[in-house]
Every structure is written in structure tokens, then in C-alpha cells.
Amino acid sequence: MSLVSEVATVLINGLQQGAIYVLVAIGLSIILGTLKFVNFAHGALYLVGTYAGLFITLNVQLTGGKLMDWGYSELGLGWGFLPALVLVPIIVFVVGVLMERFVARPFYDRPDTDQILLTFGLAIVVQELFKILFGGQSYNFARPAWASGPVSLPLIGSFPQWRLYVLGITAALVIGVYLLIEYTDFGLVVRAGTRDAEMVQLLGIKITRPYLMVFGVGAALAGVAGVVGGPLYAVNPNIGTEVLVPAFLVVVIGGVGSITGAVLGGILIGETLAILVAVAPQWSQVGIYVLAAVVLLVRPQGLLGVEEVTP
Amino acid sequence: MTDEGTERADAPADATDDGTVVGAAERELFDWQSLKESELFVVAATTLFVAVFPWLFADAPVISGFFNGYRDLATLMLIWGIFAMGFNLLLGYTGLLSFGHAAFWGGAAYAAGIFSHTVSSSPILIIVAGTLFAAVLAWVLGFISLRRGGIYFSILTLAFGQMAYYLALSPLSQYTNGENGYTSVEIGQLLGTFYLRYPVPGLEWLLGTWKYVLVGTVTVLSVAAAYRILHSPYGMVFRAIRQNEQRAEFVGLNVWRYKLMAFIISGSFAGIAGSLFTIHGAYVPLQSLYWTTSGEVVIMAVLGGVGSLFGPIVGAGVYLYVENIISGVQKLTVPFTGPAEWLTLVQEPVVLLEGFGAYWHLILGLVFVLVIALFPRGIWGLFEDLGASLRRLSGGDR
Secondary structure, X not given: XXXXXXXXXXXXXXXXXXXXXXXXXXXXXXXHHHHOOOOXXXXXXXXXXXXXXXXXXHHOOOOOHHHHXXXXXXXXXXXXXXXXXXXXXXXXXXXXXXXXXXXXXXXXOOOHHHHHHHHHHHHHHHHHHHHHHHOOOOEOOOOOHHHOXXXXXXXXXXXXXXXXXHHHHHHHHHHHHHHHXXXXXXXXXXXXXXXXXXXXXXXXXXXXXXHHHHHHHHHHHHHHHHHHHOOXXXXXXXXXXXXXXXXXXXXXXXXXXXXXXXXXXXXXXXXXXXXXXXXXXXXXXXXXXXXXXXXXXXXXXXXXXXXXXXX | OHHHHHHHHOOOOOOOHHHHHHHHHHHXXXXXXXXXXXXXHHHHHHHHHHHHHHHHHHHOOOHHHHHOOOHHHHHHHHHHHHHHHHHHHHHHHHOOXXXXXXXXXXXXXXXXXXXXXXXXXXXXXXXXXXXXXXHHHHHHHHHHHOOOOHXXXXXXXXXXXXXXHHHHHOOOHHHHOHHHOEOOOOOOOEOOOEOOOOEOOOOHHHHOEHHHHHHHHHHHHHHHHHHHHHOOHHHHHHHHHHHOHHHHHHHOOOHHHHHHHHHHHHHHHHHHHHHHHHHHHOOEOHHHHOHHHHHHHHHHHHHHOOOOOOHHHHHHHHHHHHHXXXXXXXXXXOOOEOOOOOOOOEOOOOEEEEOHHXXXXXXXXXXXXXXXXXXXXXXXXXXXXXXXXXXXXXXXXX
16 A cells, blocks of 8 residues: 555545535525524434434345336345435425424524523434434444445545445435525525525515425435445434434534535635544544644634624 | 503603513512622522522421431532532623533632642632632633634533543543542541531531531622622623623724633632532542533522522522432322322322433423423523513512
């Protein structure tokens, strides 16, 4: 192993780790930016995604039929991972929409602290429910059969294939969300809402539906993060809260409401973790908090965040 | 019913219901109210309560059988009570919601433990050392976290609290003993004479050991200090900030400095409690720094009722009671059924829920959510409302 290949391995590992945080953080960031709602239960959506993914993967057997005849069982359809990848975002989207309607909406006019407390309580309830339903133990979430083996990359050498898929899926989703926000009418309303929600309403735009959509899309992204992250990390009821804190750091570092900021923040945190694991493993977890503190001292609104609009 | 009508009738039309009732009550019950709010009364009542609490909780006839409590739990309740009260000085009076108070509780616990091993094992010095450490830590973390207000403050305190946890877990493990927790705590005699684990001569039935005397005394002092701070002009500024930060700023107050001071004061109370926790258990678990500890104190304060001095202490007691006693209940039965009750209506117990103990966390979470949504003033607020309506019903005191 030459130095170059070691560095490249560390960097791509950091990128992959950051990808999961980016997926969780984008949802947090746009919900916080647009709806001004702090969702401490966002980690619970990741949790729902992971367990739903595991459940579907284990139980949905797409055996028989044309796909089998065409030989697609070798691609892992028999393991149900692709159905999970499709169904989980839909399920978590619905959960998110319900959450907006029945949890968040009645609390928009309440103080920030009440929103945080409510979602914090909700996160506990969800976590405990999963503990009761599925037990406190860790489950083994197998990688999809079509991506379980290593792949040979230039410079790096042998690399787990699934990690590449995670990178690809994240990149595709991030680009999709970016296009949605930047180039559609829906995105226009969302962006305007991020700047000044009251003004949007005064212009006669009914903000309820975009709010539902924002919450749903943000939730679905956390759900996808749960499915693609499931095979990489432990699957247990505490995973939701464990992923929440780094995701919040990503939002704070990148700047609230900014998608590119979330991507930048996620990559920074992922790389910081990966580099420190390679260089000074003791400090790996502390490093990301130091990074966040430094960014805050220099730029309190986050790297790509805008100064808040003062009325 | 008629009383309520008259109270509202003579109030200005634009006054809110809340303000009217309180205003009327204050006028009617002036003597009782002013007595109830005098510092001497608060401290005396706290002292009395602290003195009889372990006996009532663990050894008194009939009542204690109902509580099913034990003395060590009573001590722990007071310690967490100080923690929750200090936490609420920040949340309830300046409106800042910190999710990083585990850093001050756990940090002080570690500082106290290490101090006891390396410098002095005198319990009072241990408390001073732990509290000072927590105050300095609160100054640093507050300085960083308060750079952004509102929701960001909560997120940042959460993040930097976690940083303290990971620091103790691995880079500082040569001092903190990593994930095993700090075990070499040494506790000496109180004031050089009293062994903490020895019973108080003559008063053992009431107070138990010297350890409880120490914890109880610190509790009373903490309540007195908190009361003094809140009723000083300084404390008034805290409330003003909660009411309307912008207006406080316009009046010419340096809001940021007051917020930082509130954070440091609150962190110091957490430090007092954390040091007592080390003295109590002679051990510092790493878990004491984890953010679930911050979450627990949040739950305690909110359940008990933010914005009142004693609500969070009640909340701490209820939380620990549920955690330690209720969680051991395997079958939830209808009261007074079954052979072991002191009043038996039916011999066969009527089971409401099987395996109840496993659900305690879930049920507490649901109650917490309900409290936020429906009773933002918590258990203490319910007490107050109940007291007010009782007085109104009886028509007394006027």
C-alpha cells in the first residue's frame, strides 16, 4: 500500500460516511429553514427507515415471475433489497406527512422550546416502541447480494462495493432535491418561505401544501439514509438518536436551509472523521465537535448560510 | 362558580383570564401570599420537608408502605432535585433550553472524583472543586453556544455536551478511566469528624446517615441561593429576557451577558448536584456525561413544571420514583385488589397490564408529550390550579 492509495482510501471512506449524514441533514435543514421547525425526532425517521428496510428485505421474496426468468435473482431481487429501496422512502414520506399534519402544525405558533421538547418526547416514544416491538438487540442487516463483494478501484484497490452504491444513491438524490428546489415552482415557494414565510402568505400562496411536501421529502431522505446506512452500521433502537447529533452539526456547519451547505458540511464531517480515525483514532469523535466550534466562532451563520432576514 | 363570575366581572375587559384570577387572588390573600413568598418561610419549609422526607418516604407507617421507597432513593431524589432546579433556572426563567447539562453534571462528578483521589477527600472541598469546575466549563460552553440564539442554542449545547462525553471516553481516558467510569473515588470524614456512612446518633430514625445530613443541608442551601437569585434584580432581568428579549435589549441591558451568567449559574447548580452524586455513589459512570442524562433532566423539569422553583424538584422525585420503583412492578393491578394490600376489596388481583415494568420509559415518554401539549406548567402547575380552585370552592380566606 503506497501512501497515495492510503490517502485515497481514507478520503473515499470519509466521503461515504459524510453521504449518510448529508441525507439526514438535508431534511433537517430544509425543514428547519422553511418551516422554522426543529425536529429532534428526525433521527426517529432514520430509525423507521432502517427497520422498515430490514423488515422488507427479510420478508419480501420476489421469487418466480419474469424477473427470475431473466436471471435477475442474482442481482439480489430475491433478497428484497431493491423493493426496500423503493418502498421505504414512500413509507417514511407518509410518516413525515402525518408528522407535519398532526405533530408539527399545531406547534408552529408555540415557542421554539416547546417544539424541541415535543419532538424530543416523540423521539423517545418512537425509540421505546421499537425497543418493545423488536427488542433492544442489534440486528444484522445484510448487504444486498448484488453489492456484497469488493470491487477493484484504481489507486485504492479492493473496496466494498456497497459503499460505492451509497455514494451513487446519495449523489443522485442530492442532485434531484437540488433541481427540485432550484428549478421548480414548488422550489420557488420553498425558497421564498425560507427567506420570509409571512410574505409568501401575503402574496396569496397557500403555504400548507408546500409545507407538507417539505416535511415529507425531508423525512423520505432520512428514510433512504436508514436503508442504505443499515448494512453499514448497527441496527438497534438507539441508532436514531446517535445519527441525530452529527446531522445537526452538519446543518450548523453548512448553514440552515442551504442544500449545498448540507453537502459541504456532511463532506467536511465525514472527512474529518475518516482522517482522524486514520491518524489519531482517540480524537476521531471529538474532532467533529471541535470543527463545529471553530466554524461557529468564525462564521456563526454557517459556511454557506445566509444572515437571517430581519423584519 | 359564582366567585369566578364576580372575579371576572370587576376586572378590566381587556385583561386575560389568567391575569385576572392571579390579581384577584393576590388582593384577597395578601397576608398568606406574602408569607408564602418570604424567603424565611421558603427556607424553613424546605428544611422541614428535607428533614422528614426520608422518614416519610421509607419508614413511616402506612404512607411508606404505599410508596415502597428506600432511603438511598430519597437521597438520590434530592441530588437530582438540585440538578433539575438548576436546569430550570435557565429554561424556566430565561427561556433557554439547554441539552448539554450532562456536561456540567458529569464534568463536576469527574472533577469531584479526581479531586477526591488526588487532592483532598474532604466532602465539602470535593463539592467546592466540582462546582468550580462546572462553573468554568459552563462559561466556556456558554460562550460558544450563545453565539446563536433560540433553537441553535439547544442544538449547540447538545453538540458540545456530546463533545465532553467523547473527550472523557477516549482522549482523556488516562484520567477518567474511559468507559469503565471513574472508580478511585475517596470520601473522607465530614468536617474531619463525621463518617458519612455512619448513622446520626439519636436521629437515625429520622435522618439516617451523615451522608443524608450533608445532601439535605446542601439542598436547603441551594434552594435558598436559587430563591435569592430569582428574587434579586438580577433574577428579574432573567425573567425580562424570557418575556421579550428584544425589549430587554432596547432598555439597555446587555442581554448576552445576562444569558451567559444565567447559563453559568445553572451549570454551577448542576455541578453541585454532580459532586454530590459522586459523594453519594463513590463512583462516576461514563453514562453521566451522555446526552441522555441531559434528556432526563429536561424531562424532570418539564414534568414537574418549569417556571416555578419547586416544580422541577417534584419532577425529579417523580421521575426517579417511576424509574426505580414503578419499573419494578411487573403487573399493573387495580388498587385494593389482591391479598397483599392493606385494604383488600377483592382477593384476586385484577390485572390491568402484564409486564408493566418494561413499558415505563414509553409511558413516561407519552406523559411527557402530553404534558408539553396540554399542561405546559407541569405537575406543579396542576397543584397550583387545584389549590386555587379548592380555595375558590370553599370560599375561604376572604
